[in-house]
Amino acid sequence: DVKVTQSSRYLVKRTGEKVFLECVQDMDHENMFWYRQDPGLGLRLIYFSYDVKMKEKGDIPEGYSVSREKKERFSLILESASTNQTSMYLCASSSRPGQRSDEKLFFGSGTQLSVL
């Protein structure tokens, strides 16, 4: 069964802490994504990566950075967590466009982050 795994389901951090959210996929996908989900706003793209060591800003990258040292792993970093970063964070992956006709996003179960 193919999987996108996020390391934590729930996380509580203090304002100013450095926070790492980890995501691993076992589908050999080229593309990986970090979204945040907030009520009434749906999913908003933070960062994405189309290859190892490559990254692109999404729609709301401020306050975040990412790391992709290996194809299967994509990390989201909050350099100095703030209360407005309290949210559900969803990781997703997909194959490279054009490789398959059934391209879609595969999601992890999410990490609910609370910043106090």
Add this chain to the structure above:
Amino acid sequence: AQKVTQAQTEISVVEKEDVTLDCVYETRDTTYYLFWYKQPPSGELVFLIRRNSFDEQNEISGRYSWNFQKSTSSFNFTITASQVVDSAVYFCALSRDGGFKTIFGAGTRLFVKA
């Protein structure tokens, strides 16, 4: 710019009722892809359907059906004879290239009561 609007924030129905979830999209691309995803209480979004802009045929899969109309930029989702297990948040989404950068609507939370 691309945009997806799901005007219905929450819908509540009684089991066995039919329910339609609306989705309106905006894009200047001539080639694009539309999706529906389901998010059950467990949190993981699950893919339901993908449609490309050249295929306006409606699709039926069991109790689920989708109506794609380019003339009104809509991609509506109907659940026939709803069941309690259909309770979830449903997201409509739009992508320029199918598996890459995807824009999501705000989601519609569906409650199906027994």
